């Protein structure tokens with residue numbers, strides 16, 4: 479039986495690379511994204527490469543939207559064995575200028591969205607006594623980043639949530655790990671560079687021991703390994719594919 483993976487934020491950047499790596503590993507992939515058209519594009523490309531894939535327009539902050547999408551995946555592809563949560567909002571603002579509205583949206587998408595998706599998916603994994611959860615957090619959640627109080631707090635929360643879930647499900651065959659990227663060349667990073675919130679790529683590269691920014695494939699390959707049978711004894715870990723930027 480083909481195993482089913484759900485990837486949130488799967489239409490772009492890191493999430494898209496995760497979809498491609500999981501599809502190459504033989505999984506059926508459901509792409510959940512707020513941008514429904516981009517999710518459909520991603521699915522067309524995955525299918526053209528021979529994969530079984532399914533697109534759903536989902537706002538991970540909206541529990542009804544999340545639960546409905548998981549039900550459609552179960553009906554179309556089967557029970558969920560793998561969940562990767564890459565959907566997030568990011569941005570920079572001086573601490574005193576973070577409005578309550580902005581704070582609430584970051585918490586709703588990045589942290590509560592991760593909670594919704596794990597809670598909706600995990601019963602299938604428990605039923606199968608096998609599951610893989612990988613959250614995409616951030617170096618900002620490990621160290622904090624100036625002018626990212628809202629983003630850093632949500633990503634620190636994702637790291638702690640992942641560890642708690644790992645402990646709770648470890649004896650039931652379900653692993654949960656988090657990958658906290660530092661700088662990965664995606665539309666998100668380029669958008670922040672365009673808004674002058676991040677320096678040019680060459681400048682960021684000099685801050686990283688490996689002397690380059692990450693590629694979506696760097697994260698996709700790490701994630702595919704964490705989702706494999708071979709990674710069954712790794713749980714509750716922060717696996718930083720970051721060129722040595724944060725140790």
Ligand SMILES: NC(=O)c1ccc[n+]([C@@H]2O[C@H](COP(=O)([O-])OP(=O)(O)OC[C@H]3O[C@@H](n4cnc5c(N)ncnc54)[C@H](O)[C@@H]3O)[C@@H](O)[C@H]2O)c1
Pocket residue numbers: 486487488489490491492493510511512513516536537538539563564565566567568587591614615616617658659660661662663664665666667
């Ligand atoms: N790119 C980096 O340098 C970097 C660094 C640290 C952490 N990260 C994390 O990696 C993950 C992926 O980032 P990326 O760089 O690929 O970004 P991206 O903007 O390229 O992709 C994010 C995707 O999430 C989707 N999305 C946003 N809000 C959503 C919602 N409410 N519901 C469903 N989908 C939603 C977007 O439509 C988009 O397709 C994020 O969790 C981000 O915080 C990225």
